[in-house]
Amino acid sequence: MPHLDVNLGDVLRSAEGAVRGSADTAAVVLRVTPIDVRVDIAIDRLLEAVTGLIGDAIQVTPVGGTVSVDAQRIGDDVMVWIRDEGAGEVEAVQSSEQWARARLNTDGDRLWSESMPPLGTTFVLRLPLSD
Numbered sequence: 001m002p003h004l005d006v007n008l009g010d011v012l013r014s015a016e017g018a019v020r021g022s023a024d025t026a027a028v029v030l031r032v033t034p035i036d037v038r039v040d041i042a043i044d045r046l047l048e049a050v051t052g053l054i055g056d057a058i059q060v061t062p063v064g065g066t067v068s069v070d071a072q073r074i075g076d077d078v079m080v081w082i083r084d085e086g087a088g089e090v091e092a093v094q095s096s097e098q099w100a101r102a103r104l105n106t107d108g109d110r111l112w113s114e115s116m117p118p119l120g121t122t123f124v125l126r127l128p129l130s131d
Helices: 008-025 043-060 090-104
Strands: 029-033 066-074 077-083 111-115 121-128
Touching (some): 008 029, 008 043, 008 066, 029 043, 043 077, 043 090, 090 111
Parallel strands (some): 029 066
Antiparallel strands (some): 066 077, 077 121, 111 121
């Protein structure tokens, strides 16, 4: 059974470590601001989804651009924003969103995207706090 009740900050730091080399190679600034709160979700699925979304964001961000990952507690949830400075191509955004939803086994209530071509895309995850 996958581990639940995980520290979101640890997951974000692990994801950052997994993609740091790709960001450096692509000459993209990667800024991750973890928040140490406990969330009720399978760690393997969350790590895979977050790492994949950050990796996708790096791929579409131009040289010298920034990918940022921020998190904030709001009520009984934690919001995670993964922002890129890519072109916001609809097909690529939809593909990344569908892939991440499948990994997290969730719908549009817990994961969605906001694109503003050509300024970039923000993926938003709403995660439940652990009791």
